[in-house]
Amino acid sequence: MRRNVWLLALILIAVLLGVNNTIYYFTTKSSLESNLRHELETVAKQIAISIETSRNGSEKYQDQIGRELRAASIAAQYALNPDIEKVTNAQLVELKSKLDLYDLTLLKRTKDNIVLYRSSDNKQLNYPTSSWDPWYKAFNQLFDQKKVTVKWGQSLTNFWTGPFEFSTVQTKVINKWGYYYDGTTNYILDPYISYDDRQRDYDNVTGVNHMISETLSQNDTVLEIGVLNPETFDSGPRVTINENGEEVTHMTQNPILNGTNAFKHENDSRNVQLANETNKYVWLNTTINGKHVLKLYIPVNINKVASMLDGNGDAIDRYVLTLVADYQTIQDKLDKQFVNIGIIVVIVTALSFIIVYWTATGFRKSQDKLVRKAQETYVEEINQLFQSIRAQRHDFLNHVQTIHSLAEVNKIDELKAYTAELTGEIRQMNDIINIGNPAIAALIRAKISQAELLRVQLETSISDMNKMELGVKSLDMTRILGNLIDNAFDEALNYSEEERFVRIFIGQKPGYLEFAISNTCLHAETLAAKPLFESGYTSKDGTHSGLGLSIVKSIVDQYKGLVRIAINEPGMITFIVKIPD
Template sequence: MRRNVWLLAIVLIAVLLGANNTVYYFTTKQSLEENLRHELQSIAKQIEISIELSRQGSEKFQEQIGRELRAVSIAAQYALDPDVEKVTKEQLTELSMKLDVLHITLLKRTIDNIVLYKSSDPKQIGFKTNTWDPWYQAFNELFDTHNVTIDWGQSLENFWTGPFEFAQTETSKIRKWGYYYDGSTNYIIDPYISYEDRQMEYDKQTGVGMIIAKTLLENSQLLEITGINPSTFPLGEQTTVTQRGDKLAHMTQQPIVYGSYLYKHADDQKLVQKAIQSNQSITVNTTINNKHVLKLYIPVSVDKSTSMLDENGEPINRYVLTLVADYKTIQNSLDKQFSNIALIMLVVTVLSLVIVYLIASSYRRAQDKLVRRTQETYVEEINGLFRAIREQRHDFMNHVQTIHALAELNKTDELKSYTSELTGEIRQLNDIINIGNPAIAALIRSKISQAESLKIKLETSFADMSNLALGIKSLDLTRVLGNLIDNAFDEVMNYPEERRLISIKGSQTNGYMEFEVSNTCDDAGKLDGKPLFESGYSMKGATHSGLGLSIVKSIVDKYKGSVRIVLNEPNKVTFIIRISD
């Protein structure tokens, strides 16, 4: 039965450790995932900064190009006749080559429009600009005030330039145009360059596209980086039809500002708007293109940008940067860490079970040793009691002969003294025998002998102990009394002979058995609140195991009894054991 109890305890401990480790495992997993999300957001922030620096650098480079176009315009003005009618194509072609621009076009104002009137490129001639919003507004402001007030593009004295954009005349080509007018001519001078000739090389070296490509190459967990125009993203690609009927894309109004957009989520539009409105990063754990990914939506605030416009041609001051990370890479990292944690938990669990088993085995051996010692003491005490009875019977004839001889010699005083000693010894033995329980009688007989040798005054009083109807084992009973009496012996031996007082009482009435063991104790007041019944606790020093009172408590608890300490007399402590039916 005891083995089953220990086995059950070990199983319960294993279950508790397993439950604890499982909770720890998933808590740690959640913590690691959160840390990796923060790490990914940190990477995203670095990417955001790099992209912004690159984008701002690109726009600064465009501003420098704008200044160059203004200088080209001024140079062309000095070389050309102020009357557009007197300027020839050959002149414009020659100037374009000398000033290192792609072409030069002259814009003339008519009654109801502004047209591309003359150009070194024949494809330009004849295009009307009144549908080129807001470019048409800029042309009119140049003619009227020599100053453009549009809040995007680059405005200089008598000059304005927009961003690189697809050309109306060649919809597959990207150009940047400059427009100059100071009132000294009857036309606007429009030199322009191609993206391939000037900006493309810069972007290859330091542009946003290069930053994205390098970032994806250096971060294996990143699958895609995308810049999204939140204004035009819900509307799709922004296009118009040119005067020639060609479809023209608007580079500055495209939904995808830069990067690719292959990992599309069904809620992208909603999440982009949520990120813009809340100005907070949003992370989604989802599956895209049959791949488990984390997708981050990061709002990025910027100064009004020339290269990003809303659907009405107005510059926007915020866009959304999205990053798609392969969760498999993250999961591999998590699995590696979890494997280490699982191994640690397994080792700790096994070690814990081994330690518990060793402690349990040690405790069980100690208990078994105490039981064996108690059994041996019990047998010795019973044998001692029987030996004392046999000795009295064996010496009976000697006592009778001695009494007879003293009577014949008429030595009355010696006879009285001898019979008094004899009857005292017999009465003491009879009192022990009359306890009624052989086990208790043997224990008391042994303790009386021990007390005599230690010069301890031991008083005993037992009543109605002949019928143990409570189911308590004699062995358990002697273990309880034996430990209490031994504790009393240890305590009174600290005092002079005249103060070595111990009292033992026992009774069985009204369905319960009660024992009292009292002894001298000057430190009785210090016992209050002490864990006297805890295993291993002792106030006697390192030479004592602290198991005696713990054994008493465990046995009494087994029989659903009670143990209490009475400290109501000075310099005296009393332990009261009660076991009921």
């Protein structure tokens, strides 16, 4: 039966360990995925910072180019006649070469328009600009000698410049134009340079696309990076038709400003708008182009610049950075860590079983040892009881002879004293024999002998034992009484011989069996407040284990009984045990 209980306990522990390990496995998996997402977010933030640093650097470089265009405008103004009618295109061709410009154009204000009137490039001549919003607005403000109020671009004294952009006249060429007017001429000077001549080299070394390319080459997990314009992403590339019927693409309004978006998904538009509107990260875990990927949409706040415009030509204050990561790389990392976790779980489980087995085996051996010791004590005490009875019977003839001799010599006083002593010893032995329970009788006989040796006054009161129908094992009763009496003897020995007193009461009450063991204790109140029934606790010296009262408590609890401490008389402490029938 006991083996089955331990087997059941081991199975229960195994199930609990299994459930615990399963919960731990999936919790750890979730934690690892969360950590990897956090790691990916950190990488994305670093990429966003790098892109912003590169983009800001590019903007600063364009500002420097703008200042150079303004300086070139002033230099050209000194070389040209202030009247546009007295300036020739040939002069502009010569001047643009000296100033290292791509071309130089002069804008004239007419009654209802502003046109490209003189130019070093004949293709630029006679183009009206009224449809070039917001450039046309800037031209009018310059002619009116007002500060240009366009919310993007670079505005300096008497000067304004926009970003690099495709030319309306030469649709495949990207230029940056500067516009200068200080009122001393009747035209706006418009020097400009080519992207290929100035900006491309810079971008190839430190530009956003270069940075994206370097990041992709250094990071195996990241498959693609894109800088998206949330205002034009849904509508596609911004295209207009020039005066010659040619399509002009506007790079500042492109849906993809930098990088690529080859890993397209049907939810891209919705997620780009969601990231832009909420200013929060948006995750997409899906399969694109046959790959399991994580696509991250990151809103990036910026100062309004000329290089990023919405469909109406107004600067935007936020773009969306997309980052596509290969989930298989992440899954490989997870699998590797899961294998390590699995090994740890198996090892911990095996060690747990071993520890439980050792604990159970040790506990069982300890219990068996205690039971065996109690049984040996029980047998020894029974033998001592029988030995005492045999000794009394063996000495009976000697007692009779002594009584006869005292009677013959007429020593009545000595005879009375001798018979009184003999009667007391016989009565005490008969009282013990009449207890009705051999185990308790043997224990009491042994404790009487021990009390005589220890010079402890022992008083016993045992009643109604013959009527008892005990549900308590004799072995458990002797363990309870033995520990309580030994505990009483230990405390009594702390006092002088005349103060050493122990009282034992055993009796059957209606519905329960009661043990009451009292002993001398001059500090009963203090002792009663201590955790006497806790395993290992002892108020005695270091030679005691502190297990006696703990064993009593565990046995009493096993029988649904109770044990308590009473202080009913001065200088005495009483331990009372009640066990239901």
